[in-house]
Each structure stands twice: as structure tokens, then as C-alpha cells.
Amino acid sequence: MQHVRELLAQARREGASSAEAVASLSTAQTTEIRHRQVDTVQFKQSRHLAITVYFGQRSGSASTHDFRAETIQNAVQAACEAARYTSEDPAAGLADAELMATDIPDLQLYHPASLTQEQVMTWLEKTEAAAFAHDSRIIHAQGTEFTSHSSTRIYGNSHDFLRGWSATSYSLTCAVAAEEKDEKQPGFWYGVSRVLDELPPVEAIGREAARRAVSRLGAVHLKTQRIPVIFAAPIATSLLSHFAAAIDGNRLYQNASFLQHQLGQLIFPAHVRIYEQPHLLKGLGSAPFDNEGVATQAKEWVNAGELLGYAFSSYSGRKMGAKSTGNAGGLRNLTLETTEIVPDLTALLKKMDKGLLITGLIGMGVNLVTGDYSRGADGFWVEGGKIQYPVKEITIASSLKEMFLGLQAMAMDIETRGNWRVGSCLIDQVMVAGKN
Structure with a gap:
């Protein structure tokens, strides 16, 4: 929240009549396998700051991925400079103060889980194995992937509003292809949840991906x-x-x-x-x-x-x-x-x-x-x-x-x-x- 406060305070010092700012941080880890072999392991962490300033009904915006104080100051100055040269827009401005949220309910969006790479690999292998076991015509693995994602979003404005929340999501996807004679058909299925333990059984995801692929074999045309x-x-x-x-x-x-x-x-x-x-x-x-x-x-x-x-x-x-x-x-x-x-x-x-x-x-x-x-x-x-x-x-x-x-x-x-x-x-x- 401190970075959003700094953005808003700097906007005031630059003479803006009002301002709004957002900080977002996210972390994602993805592992993908094909035919029991690791295809991708990716860890991605990102953060972002954005500021919109208003001089009356003129507005300007700037954003940065650098959270250093000097960069924050430069971003605000850039937004203010842009605002001074834009045309007035009667619809521009913050949302009305009386509409700001005052009661922030806990929506149970954040459920962090400790995971080892060994656990993830076991789930992926079970998912893919279930797909291949479903039908002998499943002969191509097109990617089985697990992603864990967490994010935090903080929003503040000149109405003295400064709030935020964190959220998690976990997803498991399976893509395979069935082949018969000269025909190949893809099948895909997935599960996603805020809570890791509430994902569907991994074998069920693999079987459904396989079922969908096999069911597409022998497709024909329809008349209009x-x-x-x-x-x-x-x-x-x-x-x-x-x-x-x-x-x-x-x-x-x-x-x-x-x-x-x-x-x-x-x-x-x-x-x-x-x-x-x-x-x-x-x-x-x-x-x-x-x-x-x-x-x-x-x-x-x-x-x-x-x-x-x-x-x-x-x-x-x-x-x-x-x-x-x-x-x-x-x-x-x-x-x-x-x-x-x-x-x-x-x-x-x-x-x-x-x-x-x-x-x-x-x-x-x-x-x-x-x-x-x-x-x-x-x-x-x-x-x-x-x-x-x-x-x-x-x-x-x-x-x-x-x-x-x-x-x-x-x-x-x-x-x-x-x-x-x-x-x-x-x-x-x-x-x-x-x-x-």
C-alpha cells in the first residue's frame, strides 16, 4: 500500500486536483509435461504501478514496473505533464466519493498452498496416464499443465480510499489427441479453483480430455x-x-x-x-x-x-x-x-x-x-x-x-x-x- 500512497502524495505535490493509483503484484508457476517428460517449468513474477492524475477535467496517465522512489516520482511527473496538454473531458474524474466501498467483505479468495515440484509432477503424470489408459486410440500427448497463481491488487484515490485484496487460483489442464486410420482429433479438459484441494480429481481431468478426443473421431458434414x-x-x-x-x-x-x-x-x-x-x-x-x-x-x-x-x-x-x-x-x-x-x-x-x-x-x-x-x-x-x-x-x-x-x-x-x-x-x- 505504501507505493500507492507515494504515488498519490506525489500527485498532490505536483498540483493535481485529484488522482488514482493502483499497484498489482502477481506470481505464477507453471509446469507442463508431454509423454511423461518435462516440457516447461516456468516461474514468473510481475509487478506494476499505474497513476492517473486530474487537473480539473484534464487527465494524464503513466505506469511503471520499477518501484524505486525516483521512478515513482518520474511516473507521476510524466502523467502530470500529459494532463496539462490534454483537452478537457466533462466525463473525466474519480468515481463519486459516496460510492466508495466502506465495508470490504472477506470473499475467501486467497488460499496459499505449499507445493513441491515432486507433488506437481505426480499430479501431471497421473493426469496424462489416465488419458492414455482411457482408450488405446489416445496416442498423442499435446500437453498436461499445472499452474499456481497468486496476486495482490491495491487501489487508492484522492477520496482517502486505499484498499486491496489478494487472490489465488490453481489450474490443471490436459490436452491429448486420438488417432484412428488417417484421422486425428484433439481433446481438452481442465479444472480451476481458488483452493488447491477443491480441484477435480486429476484422473478425471485426464479421462475427460481423452473421452472428448475419441468422441470426435469419424466426424461428418451436415447439410444446411x-x-x-x-x-x-x-x-x-x-x-x-x-x-x-x-x-x-x-x-x-x-x-x-x-x-x-x-x-x-x-x-x-x-x-x-x-x-x-x-x-x-x-x-x-x-x-x-x-x-x-x-x-x-x-x-x-x-x-x-x-x-x-x-x-x-x-x-x-x-x-x-x-x-x-x-x-x-x-x-x-x-x-x-x-x-x-x-x-x-x-x-x-x-x-x-x-x-x-x-x-x-x-x-x-x-x-x-x-x-x-x-x-x-x-x-x-x-x-x-x-x-x-x-x-x-x-x-x-x-x-x-x-x-x-x-x-x-x-x-x-x-x-x-x-x-x-x-x-x-x-x-x-x-x-x-x-x-x-
């Missing part, structure tokens, strides 16, 4: 048709991320969102609710305050299918004539719920009866200005409520508006390994372009 589709839970998270991007205030003031002017409108079916859980204990997206020190809080963004609000930082809020919603830095642990819920993916396949299960997406063909959606995909053809065979080289052509409104049901296989929490989603009648 309009059919129901299921986005498997890890893929359905992308739909939730597109929604989050579309209600972000930065897009709104630039007239760059297809959800502009949609407050109070039905953008999902009436059975859908979407809400934010920034204080979810051990959540991978949790934070006690946003990037400007504004207190985060649980918020409902969609209820009964209707859009209830937009996500603002102080800057985007001022540009739109609104207050910050505590979302500088984005939405946190965004969650989709529905009353049209089934127990698992098997039940959702049965409900769809005939259509496409999407398990992979390729490319970035999403236009958030218009909502147009066109992405490459692969997955499985479903008939009689059961998976029949894998399919490849297809394109999903639709719009986000159409897909949001076409959400019919969701499985309870909720994806929790990130910031977007949603189960597998059944969407009615999507154009799937294949080969005729």
Missing part, C-alpha cells in the same frame, strides 16, 4: 438446415459474455451495442433471469469493489426476460447521464437462471429430440453493434434424444437477439470455472450451414 441446437455449458458461457459486452456502458456511449435503447424490453423469454454475484465466496470473478473503488453489489440485469439496466463505470455513466453501477472492470460472476430447467445434459438432449449439440466454436464472427452472429462450430448430431455421431465444419448463422429470445431450456450442469455461470442451453431453430 434450420434446426434446434444445444450449446454445451462450456460453450454457452460465450452467449452470456456477449450479453455482458452488449450492456457495457462503454459500448453504449459509442452507439456500438445492439441492446441500445432496450431497457424494459423483452430480450430473453419470460422464464429467464440474469444476475450478478460479485461477492460469491471463492468465485473466480468475485471482487469487493470495482476498478475505481466503487462498492460491488448483487444486481439483477434481466428479470422475466426484460432488460433492467446497463453496466456503467463512472466515466461511461457520466457519458450517458447515469451513475456508476460499480462495474468498472466488467460484470462479476454473471449468472443465468431459468424456470425451464432440466436435471442434466442427457435430459436436455431428450427434450430437444432432434438437432445439434455444439461442443466447440471457432472464430470471432460476432458483431455486437448489429447482433449478427456467424461462427464456425463442431459438435454432435442428435436424433431420438440421443447423440448419433460427431459433425464437423459447420457454421452457426443467426443473431444474438434471435438466439437470446429462442432460449427454451437449460440443464443444471452449470459451468463454474470462470466468470460466466450457465448450464447447457437449448435454443430453438438456428440456421446451421454445412455442405449440401
Whole structure:
């Protein structure tokens, strides 16, 4: 915290009317093996200081990785010099003082663990061995990796706000390839958690990576048709991320969102609710305050299918004539719920009866200005409520508006390994372009 104090004090001495500063420190260690041989062992430690100063409504910023007093002074002077030559921006400035977080809850984000390289190697070898033992067609190891990461973030500003928190995360990933005749297919799976002991069993990660690779063998083309589709839970998270991007205030003031002017409108079916859980204990997206020190809080963004609000930082809020919603830095642990819920993916396949299960997406063909959606995909053809065979080289052509409104049901296989929490989603009648 001392370095942030020094930045703010130096900004005052340079004549800034206000300032905000952040210090971040992180440590990560990664080990990767292929075919039981160590491929990579990497230790990375980084630290970063950043300062933004305001002279009225002129602003300037600077950053450094050097924490020495002389460098801090130079960074502040550089930011002040930049501010003196920038144009005034009526929206520039700190978030309002009354919005600063005063109660900093313990969200249980920091769980350090003592690890030896021998332990890590044992986990990696067990993971890879489980993948190869799953099926004789698994013959290629494409990398099994363990990463431990810890970070600390301190934020302060001229409202006498100075707070921070630390967090840990642990991840184990496995990538293999199955081969049969002249065909090779990849498979990948992973686990991630704030707490080391809460990672899935290592053998389960290896087996799932192998299962996914083998299941892709023998993929065929589909003919172009309009059919129901299921986005498997890890893929359905992308739909939730597109929604989050579309209600972000930065897009709104630039007239760059297809959800502009949609407050109070039905953008999902009436059975859908979407809400934010920034204080979810051990959540991978949790934070006690946003990037400007504004207190985060649980918020409902969609209820009964209707859009209830937009996500603002102080800057985007001022540009739109609104207050910050505590979302500088984005939405946190965004969650989709529905009353049209089934127990698992098997039940959702049965409900769809005939259509496409999407398990992979390729490319970035999403236009958030218009909502147009066109992405490459692969997955499985479903008939009689059961998976029949894998399919490849297809394109999903639709719009986000159409897909949001076409959400019919969701499985309870909720994806929790990130910031977007949603189960597998059944969407009615999507154009799937294949080969005729």
C-alpha cells in the first residue's frame, strides 16, 4: 500500500486536483509435461504501478514496473505533464466519493498452498496416464499443465480510499489427441479453483480430455438446415459474455451495442433471469469493489426476460447521464437462471429430440453493434434424444437477439470455472450451414 500512497502524495505535490493509483503484484508457476517428460517449468513474477492524475477535467496517465522512489516520482511527473496538454473531458474524474466501498467483505479468495515440484509432477503424470489408459486410440500427448497463481491488487484515490485484496487460483489442464486410420482429433479438459484441494480429481481431468478426443473421431458434414441446437455449458458461457459486452456502458456511449435503447424490453423469454454475484465466496470473478473503488453489489440485469439496466463505470455513466453501477472492470460472476430447467445434459438432449449439440466454436464472427452472429462450430448430431455421431465444419448463422429470445431450456450442469455461470442451453431453430 505504501507505493500507492507515494504515488498519490506525489500527485498532490505536483498540483493535481485529484488522482488514482493502483499497484498489482502477481506470481505464477507453471509446469507442463508431454509423454511423461518435462516440457516447461516456468516461474514468473510481475509487478506494476499505474497513476492517473486530474487537473480539473484534464487527465494524464503513466505506469511503471520499477518501484524505486525516483521512478515513482518520474511516473507521476510524466502523467502530470500529459494532463496539462490534454483537452478537457466533462466525463473525466474519480468515481463519486459516496460510492466508495466502506465495508470490504472477506470473499475467501486467497488460499496459499505449499507445493513441491515432486507433488506437481505426480499430479501431471497421473493426469496424462489416465488419458492414455482411457482408450488405446489416445496416442498423442499435446500437453498436461499445472499452474499456481497468486496476486495482490491495491487501489487508492484522492477520496482517502486505499484498499486491496489478494487472490489465488490453481489450474490443471490436459490436452491429448486420438488417432484412428488417417484421422486425428484433439481433446481438452481442465479444472480451476481458488483452493488447491477443491480441484477435480486429476484422473478425471485426464479421462475427460481423452473421452472428448475419441468422441470426435469419424466426424461428418451436415447439410444446411434450420434446426434446434444445444450449446454445451462450456460453450454457452460465450452467449452470456456477449450479453455482458452488449450492456457495457462503454459500448453504449459509442452507439456500438445492439441492446441500445432496450431497457424494459423483452430480450430473453419470460422464464429467464440474469444476475450478478460479485461477492460469491471463492468465485473466480468475485471482487469487493470495482476498478475505481466503487462498492460491488448483487444486481439483477434481466428479470422475466426484460432488460433492467446497463453496466456503467463512472466515466461511461457520466457519458450517458447515469451513475456508476460499480462495474468498472466488467460484470462479476454473471449468472443465468431459468424456470425451464432440466436435471442434466442427457435430459436436455431428450427434450430437444432432434438437432445439434455444439461442443466447440471457432472464430470471432460476432458483431455486437448489429447482433449478427456467424461462427464456425463442431459438435454432435442428435436424433431420438440421443447423440448419433460427431459433425464437423459447420457454421452457426443467426443473431444474438434471435438466439437470446429462442432460449427454451437449460440443464443444471452449470459451468463454474470462470466468470460466466450457465448450464447447457437449448435454443430453438438456428440456421446451421454445412455442405449440401
